[in-house]
Amino acid sequence: MDLTSGAAQARVRRRYRAEARFRAYGLVALAVAGVFLVALIADIVRKGLPAFTQHALVLDVAVPADLVDQQVRTDPVAIRGADYFPVMRDALKAAIPNIESRSAEKTLTRLLSAGAANRLASMIVADPTLIGRTVKVPLLLSANADLYFKGTGVGTPITERSGRGIATPSGTSGEITILVSSNDFAENLVAIKRGLGERASLLTAEANRLQRFGSASLADRIKELHEEAAALRARVEQPKVEEALDSNVPSLLVAINGGLVKITKLGDMGITGEVLLPLGSRADAQPGDWKIVTYETAESNRKATDQEVAFLERFKTLGAVEASFNTLFFVGGDSREPELAGIRGALTGSALTLLVTLVLCLPIGVLAAIYLEEFAPRNRLTDLIEVNINNLAAVPSIVFGLLGLAMFLNFFGLPRSAPLVGGLVLGLLVLPTIIIAARAALKAVPPSIKEAALGVGASHQQAVLHHILPLAVPGIMTGAIIGMAHALGETAPLLMIGMVAFIVDVPKTLTEAATVLPVQIYLWSDLPEPAFQYKTAAAIMVLLMFLFAMNGIAIWLRKKFERRW
Amino acid sequence: MDMAVQKAFTEEASAIPAPSKKVKVVARDVNVFYSEKQALKDVSVDIPEHAVMAFIGPSGCGKSTFLRCINRMNDTIPTCRVTGTIEIDGADIYDPKLDVVQLRARVGMVFQKPNPFPKSVYENVAYGPRIHGLARSKAELDDIVASSLKRAGLFDEVKDRLLDSGTGLSGGQQQRLCIARAIAVEPEIILMDEPCSALDPIATAKIEELMEELAETYTIVIVTHSMQQAARVSQRTAFFHLGELVEEGPTEAIFNAPKDKRTQDYITGRFG
Numbered sequence: 001m002d003l004t005s006g007a008a009q010a011r012v013r014r015r016y017r018a019e020a021r022f023r024a025y026g027l028v029a030l031a032v033a034g035v036f037l038v039a040l041i042a043d044i045v046r047k048g049l050p051a052f053t054q055h056a057l058v059l060d061v062a063v064p065a066d067l068v069d070q071q072v073r074t075d076p077v078a079i080r081g082a083d084y085f086p087v088m089r090d091a092l093k094a095a096i097p098n099i100e101s102r103s104a105e106k107t108l109t110r111l112l113s114a115g116a117a118n119r120l121a122s123m124i125v126a127d128p129t130l131i132g133r134t135v136k137v138p139l140l141l142s143a144n145a146d147l148y149f150k151g152t153g154v155g156t157p158i159t160e161r162s163g164r165g166i167a168t169p170s171g172t173s174g175e176i177t178i179l180v181s182s183n184d185f186a187e188n189l190v191a192i193k194r195g196l197g198e199r200a201s202l203l204t205a206e207a208n209r210l211q212r213f214g215s216a217s218l219a220d221r222i223k224e225l226h227e228e229a230a231a232l233r234a235r236v237e238q239p240k241v242e243e244a245l246d247s248n249v250p251s252l253l254v255a256i257n258g259g260l261v262k263i264t265k266l267g268d269m270g271i272t273g274e275v276l277l278p279l280g281s282r283a284d285a286q287p288g289d290w291k292i293v294t295y296e297t298a299e300s301n302r303k304a305t306d307q308e309v310a311f312l313e314r315f316k317t318l319g320a321v322e323a324s325f326n327t328l329f330f331v332g333g334d335s336r337e338p339e340l341a342g343i344r345g346a347l348t349g350s351a352l353t354l355l356v357t358l359v360l361c362l363p364i365g366v367l368a369a370i371y372l373e374e375f376a377p378r379n380r381l382t383d384l385i386e387v388n389i390n391n392l393a394a395v396p397s398i399v400f401g402l403l404g405l406a407m408f409l410n411f412f413g414l415p416r417s418a419p420l421v422g423g424l425v426l427g428l429l430v431l432p433t434i435i436i437a438a439r440a441a442l443k444a445v446p447p448s449i450k451e452a453a454l455g456v457g458a459s460h461q462q463a464v465l466h467h468i469l470p471l472a473v474p475g476i477m478t479g480a481i482i483g484m485a486h487a488l489g490e491t492a493p494l495l496m497i498g499m500v501a502f503i504v505d506v507p508k509t510l511t512e513a514a515t516v517l518p519v520q521i522y523l524w525s526d527l528p529e530p531a532f533q534y535k536t537a538a539a540i541m542v543l544l545m546f547l548f549a550m551n552g553i554a555i556w557l558r559k560k561f562e563r564r565w
Numbered sequence: 566m567d568m569a570v571q572k573a574f575t576e577e578a579s580a581i582p583a584p585s586k587k588v589k590v591v592a593r594d595v596n597v598f599y600s601e602k603q604a605l606k607d608v609s610v611d612i613p614e615h616a617v618m619a620f621i622g623p624s625g626c627g628k629s630t631f632l633r634c635i636n637r638m639n640d641t642i643p644t645c646r647v648t649g650t651i652e653i654d655g656a657d658i659y660d661p662k663l664d665v666v667q668l669r670a671r672v673g674m675v676f677q678k679p680n681p682f683p684k685s686v687y688e689n690v691a692y693g694p695r696i697h698g699l700a701r702s703k704a705e706l707d708d709i710v711a712s713s714l715k716r717a718g719l720f721d722e723v724k725d726r727l728l729d730s731g732t733g734l735s736g737g738q739q740q741r742l743c744i745a746r747a748i749a750v751e752p753e754i755i756l757m758d759e760p761c762s763a764l765d766p767i768a769t770a771k772i773e774e775l776m777e778e779l780a781e782t783y784t785i786v787i788v789t790h791s792m793q794q795a796a797r798v799s800q801r802t803a804f805f806h807l808g809e810l811v812e813e814g815p816t817e818a819i820f821n822a823p824k825d826k827r828t829q830d831y832i833t834g835r836f837g
Contacts, residue, residue: 377643378643446680448676448678448680449680449682449683450641451638451641451674451676451680452676452680452681452682452743452746453682453692454638454641454669455636455638455669455673455674455675455676455747456669456670456673456692456693456696456746456747456749456750457666457667457669457670457673457693457696457697457750458666458692458693458696459666460641462696466692466696467682471683
């Protein structure tokens, strides 16, 4: 064989190229998988992290002496059952005084969560002498107010500029006018008119687009669009006329004399507006002492109204907003209020369910594996059983759910939604995995160990129980943990047996209604409130943590007890 | 081999002066089948008591298979079938009434590759006496472990690390540990299946020395690939070829004056 010939060298080059290509394919596949994994985890973490903090308003709360009857002052039930709404309302009104409008007051109280007083009630239960005193206490914000401070698209960017003229407000609350000695608002007016012009062009374009369809049913709509566009153009062309602001344009506000006025009508030299935060006085404000504030996102494009933004920004400047770790997320059960909802119930449900699964599966699985691997006669029946066990591992999990529904609920009459039934169903699901893993682990013990035991006169059973099984335990544990991790992430079969209900209480027994973590994630992901979307991601993070931890332990076990014979 | 030849061969074998010692194991017409394949054909041999008997032969000749018949280790292979009779002290070991676990306590075994349990040195030796209830107290068990290790010539090397893992010893030490483990249950016969094939010459020499000592108390049967080893340690040698027992006799006779051409070819290194 001539290794120096051109053909031989070409063959060598071709072989090297083929190897390089193969390597490149592998690397590309790895890179693509890695990018997707990183993107997935980054997205989940980005969405989930905000849910791990929670904002509260730390306010001085005057606990009235008559909060609870004198006789039951120390009774926790009475204290928790007391009406805290007026207490909290008064605390809010004390922080932002002089609010007269009912709707503003309502907006203010709605900033707090329905469970805002829970903390206060707990403090009073712990120390009833607080009744009649003023306490500084964090009051939990509602989910939307909470999200506002997390900067998650609920609020708006805010810009400010100082006023150049002297501003004279006509009142301190309600609808007022502010006259300004210079043309401070001219540029806003121009901007608004430009905006109106753009909208008019958009409407005309839309009308023209519809025109092309030529359908009679669209004629009315086209006419409407043209009329709207014409009206907008008319507004653009009229100079020196007060322009009304609506919720489709960025909100303009005037901060003056310690208050905040939302501009409803904008003129060259003055404005008409609605007081969002009461003014301190009607005194003239000198240039530089008052500000024009812009909420850049139009009110209709954000969750928080101007009034809410005004209140929340005020609380922020008062230094009353406090962020803390969201312990409620870990100690609370499910709730309809996103800020109160926690995963404790689901975690407990998962733990109870997995406990049942483990207690059921591990002994049965290991014993079955030992029998099949060591004692079963090699015949057609054993082969059949073996094939079926392998096939069962591939059966869709929902089928096990249906089996559980038919067997455990309908035939045996076990309770719905119970961890007991969930554990039984997941047990069916995991059993084949554990049997297969345990058999592999038993098979991996070298036959020389068994021979050694038999050689000194151990019976077959003694050889298995004294020598083979202990050596297979790490492998069996690895398989069991991976099986359990599989069970932990399983959702579909549990839906079939009713573990999908809205359950507030943390389950305490195996027969109480419960849900599990993945089902909780499924339930939350379905809810419309944006706060629940963050909770969903956070719960996914917790679930992934558990799965990573379990798989990590499995890998660690495998590494630690890995032997070479 | 047809019956006539076999018969002639047996007669020829009995013409050799009978061993002076008592016969421990008597095998007659032993056939072993793995599924349909016949691994041993009509093997008949007498194994003398308190002596070393060596089985030699090329790979796949059936010598290990025959060795494993003596303590019924072949029972663990589901497809294996044994016919014929093997008697120890006149009792058939394939008698259905015989308890195979007790048999294996009487017939210890040392394997080709050292296979200590992945437990401490102490536990390795103590396991057999413990399951057979040979020790009534911890002190008694300690004595058995110490004396077994001493007889296996290992005690001085491991006395400071009895609680260390048996798999941490060197290969030769592991093999002697396996021997200690086998003699701890006080067997009558020790089967050794190529016990030195995984060891270096120094460890091999130690084991061979040990075998000589042990032969005073035990009946030893050794399978070996090394003809020098067979010549060094054994009093009697049997040569197996293709499942047949070709020739059996005093070791010196086999090596110096083999009767069969195959034996001669093998020991002169012409094949195998």
